[in-house]
Amino acid sequence: MAIRTTQMLMALMVCLLWADTHAQSDKPSEYHVKAAFLYNFANFVEWPESAFSDSTAPFIIGIIGKDPFGDALVQIVKGESVGRHKIEIRHWNSVEEIGHCHILYTMLGARQLLEAIFEKTTGSTVLTVGEAENFAAIGGILGFISDNNRVRFEVNIGAAERANLTISSKLQKVARRIIED
Numbered sequence: 001m002a003i004r005t006t007q008m009l010m011a012l013m014v015c016l017l018w019a020d021t022h023a024q025s026d027k028p029s030e031y032h033v034k035a036a037f038l039y040n041f042a043n044f045v046e047w048p049e050s051a052f053s054d055s056t057a058p059f060i061i062g063i064i065g066k067d068p069f070g071d072a073l074v075q076i077v078k079g080e081s082v083g084r085h086k087i088e089i090r091h092w093n094s095v096e097e098i099g100h101c102h103i104l105y106t107m108l109g110a111r112q113l114l115e116a117i118f119e120k121t122t123g124s125t126v127l128t129v130g131e132a133e134n135f136a137a138i139g140g141i142l143g144f145i146s147d148n149n150r151v152r153f154e155v156n157i158g159a160a161e162r163a164n165l166t167i168s169s170k171l172q173k174v175a176r177r178i179i180e181d
Contacts (some may be wrong), residue, residue, distance in 0.1 A: 011155065018149075020163070031069050031153060033151045034144060035076050038076075038105060038129065039073075039080065041103065041171070042082045046167040047125050047162050047165060050125070051164075055084055057088050059087045059102050060088050060102050061089050061102070062090065062098065062105070063104075064097075064098060065108050068129045073122030079088065101126060103127045104127070106132075107132075109131075109133065114135070114138060115139075118139040120141070121163070122162075125163055125164050129142045130143055131144040136155060138157055140156060147176055150155040152176040153175055154178070154179060155171070155172055155175045157172075157178060157179065
C-alpha cells in the first residue's frame with residue numbers, strides 16, 4: 001500500500017513538473033497535463049463505499065460539455081482502476097443529462113451553469129473539477145488555475161466535506177491554495 005501511494009505521489013509530482021505547457025513543443029499539452037491530474041486526483045481522494053453500487057461497479061469520470069482532452073484522458077486511464085473499480089469515462093452535453101459519476105469535469109464557465117451543476121451534485125459523492133475562474137471559491141472542489149504558465153489547482157475543503165469526500169493531505173500539500181469555505 002505504501003509503495004502504491006508513493007508511486008501515485010511521484011506521478012502527481014511529475015504532473016507538476018510537466019505543467020509548464022507553453023514553452024516547448026515536445027512537452028505535453030495543457031490538456032494532457034490536466035488529464036494526468038484527473039487520473040491522479042482519483043487516487044488521492046477517498047470516496048465512501050456508498051459511492052459504489054457494489055464492489056465491481058466502475059469508477060466513473062464524467063465530462064459535461066466540450067471534451068478538451070482528445071484521446072489523452074482515454075489513453076491515461078486505459079486499463080486503470082481506482083482500488084477495485086475499473087475507470088470509465090462518460091460524456092454529457094447538459095446539466096440535465098448528468099448521471100452517476102465520481103469525478104465530474106467541466107470547462108463551463110458561466111456562473112449560472114456552474115451553480116446548476118453544484119445544485120445537481122449536492123448531496124452526492126461527486127468530486128467536481130473545473131477550470132472556470134474561481135471554480136473552487138464558488139463551490140467546486142478542485143479548480144484548475146494557471147500559475148506562470150503552469151497548471152496548478154485549488155482545493156475547496158468545505159465543498160469536499162459536504163460531498164463526503166476526503167482529500168489526501170498529500171494532495172493538499174501540492175495545491176496552490178486551500179479554501180476552507
